[in-house]
Each structure stands twice: as C-alpha cells, then as structure tokens.
Amino acid sequence: MSDRLLVLVRHGQSEWNLKNLFTGWKDPDLTEQGIAEAREAGRKLKAQGLSFDIAFTSVLKRAQHTLDLTLAELGQTNLPTKRDLALNERDYGDLSGLNKDDARKKWGEEQVHIWRRSYDVSPPGGESLKDTLARTLPYYVQEIQPCVLRGERTLVAAHGNSLRALIMVLEKLSPKEILARELATGVPIIYRLNADSTVASKLDLA
Numbered sequence: 001m002s003d004r005l006l007v008l009v010r011h012g013q014s015e016w017n018l019k020n021l022f023t024g025w026k027d028p029d030l031t032e033q034g035i036a037e038a039r040e041a042g043r044k045l046k047a048q049g050l051s052f053d054i055a056f057t058s059v060l061k062r063a064q065h066t067l068d069l070t071l072a073e074l075g076q077t078n079l080p081t082k083r084d085l086a087l088n089e090r091d092y093g094d095l096s097g098l099n100k101d102d103a104r105k106k107w108g109e110e111q112v113h114i115w116r117r118s119y120d121v122s123p124p125g126g127e128s129l130k131d132t133l134a135r136t137l138p139y140y141v142q143e144i145q146p147c148v149l150r151g152e153r154t155l156v157a158a159h160g161n162s163l164r165a166l167i168m169v170l171e172k173l174s175p176k177e178i179l180a181r182e183l184a185t186g187v188p189i190i191y192r193l194n195a196d197s198t199v200a201s202k203l204d205l206a
C-alpha cells in the first residue's frame, strides 16, 4: 500500500512576526529564531524517518527559506519544488505593515481578532480566510492532492492563513471551529490520507 503522506509546515518566525507587523503579501525574510525553527522542523521530520518526493511552497521568501532549511536537514536539497502564489499568506490589504497592537488600539481588540481569525470577514482591502481558501483549495485539489494520492511523499511549506484554509478542509472544521485554530511557526503537521482523499491520521510535531 502506498504511503499517502502530506506534511504541512508554517514558515519559521519572520522579521515582521518579530516586530509584530501585519505581513500578508509583504516579503520579509526569517529571523535567526525563524532559521532555527526551520532547521528544527527538518530534524523533527528526520526523527520520524520521513523523506519526500516533492515539495510545494509560496512565492514569498519566508516560506521558501523555511523549505530550503528543512530540506537541508533532511539531506534533500535538490527535491523537485513547485512555487505558486496560490499558497501565499492571506493578503492583509491596508493592514499590511501596521503594528498589530496599534491596530487593536485603533479598531478595538474584537474587530482585529475578527479580521485575523474569522472565516468570512475581510480586513480592509485584503482577503478573508474564505477568499484565501478560494485560491488555495483549487491549487491543492489540482496540484498537491494528486501527488499525495499517487503516493508521492509531499511537503508543503506555507503560511499561517493559507495553511489554516487547507486545514479547514482537511479536518472538516466549521467556520466557528477555525476561529480558534492557531498555527505555530515551524511546527510540521503530518497527515496520512485515505485513497478517497480524506484524512486517515494526523500527527502534530509541536
């Protein structure tokens, strides 16, 4: 039986995560801590005895750099990799570059939480999680899932909200359940899928 392996990992801490700025489609690189987290992700996957046949990432530096560092730990620096903006972070629109605490002071704790975690409320000029899902899901279904179902061991290095969108579908979470779902930086989640593409098992390497 083939191993229908799908591993998702959020990028390590970025310069703007550290500065507490809304990032979205802006393109800061990893911090020293982020680099360490990405290497640690690779070590954890190695400790699970895993290796990969294909990888997917976004067109943003922090996810690509995370992928490179993770693959280096696995000794797989030449792995075939596809980069696509479908896997980019949610576009934070007018909030991009603003400090998250300043935004809370300006618009209130609750409004900012709704913009950050709700399913269908868009931040001003940006994408809701629903909008993000509308681009990540077709890409997942057309490009990623067929690899997994063919038995190609698949690694996806992406972003908090592009991955939350995919996790919502994989784990069949409701718009209410996804509100509470947080993704730590650099923590791989290992899924194994059934032949019908539903999730057979999940292991969070936190």
Ligand SMILES: O=C(O)[C@H](O)COP(=O)(O)O
Pocket: 021, 022, 023, 024, 089, 092, 116, 159, 160, 161
């Ligand atoms: O784009 C960002 O600011 C972060 O990477 C994710 O933001 P969030 O924690 O507000 O979802």
